[in-house]
Structures are given as structure tokens and as C-alpha cells.
Amino acid sequence: MFVSTLRVKWALDRGGSRKGLKRGRGWVTGMEGKTKNRAATVPPPAGARPTLKTIAFMTGLGITTVSRALKDAPDIGAETKERVRLVAKQIGYQPNRAGVRLRTGKTNVISLVLTLEEEIMGITSPMVVGITEILAGTPYHLVVTPYSSTKDPLGPIRYILDTGAADGVIISRTEPHDARVTLMTERHLPFVTHGRTEMGIVHPFHDFDNERFAYEAVRRLTECGRRRLVLLEPPPNLTFHSHMRTGFERGLKDFGAEAVSFHHVNIDHSLVAIRDAFEQLMRSVDAPDGIVSGSGSGAIALIAAIESAGKKVGQDVDMVTKAPSDFLRWLRPEVMTMYEDIRLAGRELAKAVIGHIEGKPPETLQSLSQPEFQRPVSKSRKV
Amino acid sequence: MFVSTLRVKWALDRGGSRKGLKRGRGWVTGMEGKTKNRAATVPPPAGARPTLKTIAFMTGLGITTVSRALKDAPDIGAETKERVRLVAKQIGYQPNRAGVRLRTGKTNVISLVLTLEEEIMGITSPMVVGITEILAGTPYHLVVTPYSSTKDPLGPIRYILDTGAADGVIISRTEPHDARVTLMTERHLPFVTHGRTEMGIVHPFHDFDNERFAYEAVRRLTECGRRRLVLLEPPPNLTFHSHMRTGFERGLKDFGAEAVSFHHVNIDHSLVAIRDAFEQLMRSVDAPDGIVSGSGSGAIALIAAIESAGKKVGQDVDMVTKAPSDFLRWLRPEVMTMYEDIRLAGRELAKAVIGHIEGKPPETLQSLSQPEFQRPVSKSRKV
DNA sequence: GACGAAATCTGTAACGATACAGTAGCGATG
DNA sequence: CATCGCTACTGTATCGTTACAGATTTCGTC
DSSP: OHHHHHHHHHHHHTTOOSHHHHTOTTTTTTTSSOSTTOGGGSOOOSSSOOOHHHHHHHHTOOHHHHHHHHTTOTTSOHHHHHHHHHHHHHTTOOOOHHHHHHHHOOOOEEEEEEETTTTTTOOHHHHHHHHHHHHTTSSOEEEEEEEOTTSOTHHHHHHHHHHTOOSEEEEOSOOTTOHHHHHHHHTTOOEEEESOOOSSOOOOEEEEOHHHHHHHHHHHHHHTTOOEEEEEOOOTTSHHHHHHHHHHHHHHHHHTOEEEOOOSOOTTSOHHHHHHHHHHHHHSTTOOSEEEESSHHHHHHHHHHHHHTTOOBTTTBEEEEEESSSHHHHHOTTSEEEEOOHHHHHHHHHHHHHHHHTTOOGGGSEEEEOOOBOOOOOOOOOO | OHHHHHHHHHHHHTTOOSHHHHTOTTTTTGGGSOSTTOGGGSOOOSSSOOOHHHHHHHHTOOHHHHHHHHTTOTTSOHHHHHHHHHHHHHTTOOOOHHHHHHHHOOOOEEEEEEEGGGGTTOOHHHHHHHHHHHHTTSSOEEEEEEEOTTSOTHHHHHHHHHHTOOSEEEEOSOOSSOHHHHHHHHTTOOEEEESOOOSSOOOOEEEEOHHHHHHHHHHHHHHTTOOEEEEEOOOTTSHHHHHHHHHHHHHHHHHTOEEEOOOSOOTTSOHHHHHHHHHHHHHSTTOOSEEEESSHHHHHHHHHHHHHTTOOBTTTBEEEEEESSSHHHHHOTTSEEEEOOHHHHHHHHHHHHHHHHTTOOGGGSEEEEOOOBOOOOOOOOOO
């Protein structure tokens, strides 16, 4: 009786047609079954957060029906779906994540796996922003899972696999033969890499075209008349090390310049280490006249080294660097920069993992972002 | 029978005393009850992740007992606890987060609420690192919850309250009268603010001592003989705006200098806007000879302005700036910097929210970090 | 007008954990 | 020796959701 009354009330209140009621079950016989689990017969507590039960009570439907209606299942009537959706929206229903996760295993979590150490120049920040920009329109949350790169990089991956902590993973510092990629592929955990691999596994990635960057950098330097070029490269274990080297060497060949060897340090070393090593080079007879820097922070150390050696950028040497932010453009306009849009990378990575989770083919989830030279900061016109 | 056998086997295997077994229930009568819910009688599936059920099966105990043993409940025997802990550790048991969350409401999540816009100079990055450093030793995960500051800052807070998405919240860009603080306090949601409020509500916070920063900056500038000082301040709605102003003005008074008015722009404005405004000032007859910059990125724009106006830092003007990273020290050693350790802030904030969640009194969860002048980058000694 | 199929709705069990209300055994008490 | 209280353990119900296996009604078919 109670249920039926309520159904009619609702139907009347919203002025809807009563057609749907005619064949409702329980309309007359409703109170006969065990009332134990008849959720819709028990009014929900007042201040509590709405659940399927709440909607079931309000609509007079069963919990299952409500669940299926919200999923747009084919065995639910069109009008019922409409009614359920309306009520759900009205009371601001949001599925309980714990309930869903427990039942289905779906976490609605994307995990961003970071080394605590890769934060030197704050690359993470815009990346997180980019990722969240995309996730904002989805049910996904972003969980940051750090690890100490001095330890096992597989640690966080294993944790996620063992505990089912995420539906998808974003990793960076990708290596040509990356054990994390192998593991996640084997275990069918959707992921995307920032950077590419060379294992013959087709997987989603986003990458900056470092080969092109180095190639264009060399072109530009030779256009400035520079012939003896040096490259501050990424650490050799990362994939983009070879990309950058390849571009650099192809550039040397195509534009007619020669390489000055400089392998003692790479962009992972401390600024002090880079400066000291490079200062030595700049003071030697082998000193280069053109520099390609694989990282913005590395460029800072190089500039310091050049100046310590009593030389000047834009005069004794020219320099092109990759830059994820634009303070160099402001402080050292004589340095030529190619902007690496990390925020964009974040967006692309997020889209790719979600695509992977949704089962899109990996080869459609790969993107490469093209470097472009930045123009100098515009001069003020006011004064 | 099965159960009992297993229990003995276990006890023998690890060479433990059998005392505890003598009075075990179910030792003889075990198979009599309804076996339906006797979890321990059903072997767990092979490859699956271990649950309480798994441990219950292996130890021959009930699920409840295992649960309570792992919680070190007082009504569980010491030897049983030991046994359970051992097995749990052996098989790498980790409680299912969804199960706990659904039953208890505890999410084990800390939410970092960010504006998408506050990322200009990548302050987030080291902060995330600091937070995760602390969370690594706890069951907490870090979820990043962004919002567009152009919209309702209460949005994410309401979301967390409505959906019970987190056990604790970290917010920044704190205002003197901050609606988020009021709301979370009312609703008893543990939180911590990066920055202080002025509402008479005692709550956990971590803050940089911006008053002291500005005061010491003025001291230093006057020591350099500067007398006409300007302050690039935070936006007026944030609490640390007044802190910094107060320190600045107290410094002017104590050290005998005068303020040059400069309120058109603040550190939230674009670099271009700051530069244009400041260039105008530098070209006017009112030009200051000492500058205090409330942000590192702001300082970049100020430097550009100074140079556009044909002047030179360390010569025509001196400058002190707050700096969250050290590229200024490298690129503009003539600028004096006070380091703001954002990573430390992250650590302090994380400790404070957790403390708040654990019920520690808020007044014990407040900290202020003291600014210190940085020494210049050490010169290379190698060459 | 019986029968099957289609359409639409339903209850039950389960995911893993915990709160709660027990129960069995045992020694002490009167 | 009945009873009480204590220790150490237990099963049941529940959190919110969904998979699954029915139910019930309607309608077309023979």
C-alpha cells in the first residue's frame, strides 16, 4: 500500500502520464513477499547521501531496476529510465565509489607514477594540471604514486597490480627496454608512457619529438655560423637519449658541422656538476661554439659555465635549449628556446590512458608533439 | 576435519607450541554448524589476491577473529594474534580499500585541492613530492582535485563532503575569511591550510613567515644603502598579502626607508603586465632604488622591466625576492633571494592533516617556516 | 484459449571488511 | 554444583553496487 501510494503521488506531482503505472508489479500484490529486502519500502534516513535505495524508494522501483535504468540497459522501459534519471538528477545522486569498486573492481583511478627525484625543475606541476584538465570531465580521480628511483622502479607498478589500485597508469622516464611496460602489458593493466620504448610492444605513448628538436637546433646553430657543436644529453638509459643523439648527428651531417664530445655529464646530474664539467670544456682548446641543451635547467648550468669561462652567449657561442617554462626567454633572451608543452603532454597522456582503458587500439593512442622555436618576449609598447 | 588437519600442520610447520590448539573451538565439533558462512572451510581461489578469508582458511580461524587479530583487539589471544600476523605477512595481505571504505567510510585518501591557475611557476611540483614523502609511510593515497579558480572555490570542498571522497584535505591560496575553512570546520572534515586565516577558528596550517621575509628584505636593502623601496605584493584577497605588507612597513619604519607606491599589479598578474607596469615606474621620477618581490616569477618580470628602462640590478637598484627554486641564484646572482622550501611545506602539510584526522588538537598542528637568505651558488674550484 | 516470446521488472547473492551480539569453555564463588 | 564472569572466539548483518537468474505481464500465434 505504502509503495503504491507513493508511486501515484510521485507520478501526479510531476504531472506525468500514468500509463506506466498500469502494469507495474506490486501495485496490488506488493506487500506479500518478504519485506526484508524490499528496499523501496523503507524510507531512507534524512540527511544521508542518496543511494540507489533512495531512488528506488522515491520511484517505487526495485534497486536493481534503478541501477540498470541509470546504465541505460536495454531491458528497462524508456519512461522508467526517464523517471529514474530525473529523480537521480534532482537529488544529486552520485554512485558510491567504494560500492562500485568492491563489486566490479573498477577503481576509477588513474595513477601517475613519479620518481621523487625527477622534480628538479618542476616538470610535474604543469603535467598534473594537464592530466586533471582531462579527468575533470570523467569519473576518474588522479592519484599520485611516488617512488624513489634509487630503488626498484617496478615497486609502484607491482603495488598497483597487487592491490588493484588503479584502472590505468601513467609513467615517465621511459627506457628502450622498460620492464614496467613489459609487466603492465603482460598483466593487461592499461597504461601510457611519456616517451617511447623499443621492444616491439605497441602501446600508448605521448612523446616530444626530441630527434626533431636536436635536428632543428643544429640547423639553427649552423645558420648562426656555428660549426663546433656540443650536446647536453639525457641520461643514456632513457629512450629519448638516442632520439636526441640521432637528431643531433643527422643535423651535423646535413648542415655540415662537427661534434664536440661531452659525455661526462647529462641532464640528470646536478647543476653544479654540469657547470664544472662544462666550464672545463669551455676553457679547453676544444671549446665548442654552439650548444644544444636537452633540458631547461641544464641550460642554466651551461650558461653559468660559459660565463665563468669568461665567454658570452650570443657572442662567443650560441645556444639552443629545450624549455618547459619561459623564464629563460625572459632572463636570457640571447638563448634560443624550443618550448616543450608539458601541460599538453599531460592532456595527451590522460586521453591516451582513458582510451586504453576503454579498449581503443593502442596504435591509435600514440602522439608526438613537434618542437617549435619560441619568439622572444614581446617588448613593451606602453612606454 | 579438513580445518583441523590444517591447523595442526601449520602449528607443526612453524614449530610453535600447540598449547593454543587445545581449547580451540571446532577442533572436534567444527563441521556441525551451517557451513554456508564458514569461510575458513572453503579454500580460496588460487591466483587471487589474499583477503581475510584466505587468512581465516589458512589459520583455521573465523574471519572476524582474523580481522580483530590484525587490529590488535584486546579480546584476541596473544598467540593467535602472532599466528595471524605471521600468515598475513607471509602471504602479503593488504586490506581491500574498497571493503574498508564501504564498511567504515574511511577512505585513506588525502585530497590536495589546487587551482588550475596557481601553477604558473610550478609551485605544485615540489609540494606534491613533499606530501607524498610523508604519505609513503602511511596507508594514505594522495588525490589531486583541481578547480578553476574563476569558478566557485567551494566546489571541490562540497564534492568531497558530498561524496565522502577523502579523509582529509589540503588547501592553499588561503584567505583571511575563508569560506572553505568555515565549511570544513562546520562539517568536521579534517583539513590543513597552506597559509593562515583570521577568523578566530583554530585550525591546522603551515605557512611561510612572509612578514619576516619582507622585514628582513627591507633590512638588507637598507644595509645596501637603499631608501626608496617598492613591494611587489600578493593579491589583496590572500592572507599573506597583509602579512607581507606589515613586514614591509615595519621594516621601513625600523630601518628608515620610504615606500614607493606600486599597487596596480600583484604577483597573480601576467609577467607581461607586471613588466609593463614596473617599467613605467622605473622610468618615472618616482623610481625606487630597492625592490622586494613576493614571488620568484614576479621577480623575472621586474628584472626585465628594470633592464628595459635601461637600469641595472645591483647598481641602480637592489632587489630581494622570495624564490621557490634556485634558477635566479644561477642566472641573476646579483638578485638576493630568500628560499621558500615548498617541499618542506608539503611535508608539514601532510603531517598536519594526518594529525588532524587522528584527532590531535589543531593548535599543535600549526607551523611557520622561517625565511633565510641564500648564499650565492658556489664557484667552481676545479679549474 | 493455451503457449511461447518479448518486454520489463524483480530479489538474491556476492564483492571484503567490520560492528555487534552472541557462544563455548573454564575457573572462581557461594 | 549451579551460577557468574572472564577469555577467546564466532556468525550474522551491513555498507552500495552489480551479475544473475528468475518473475510477471502482454501480445502474437496456432
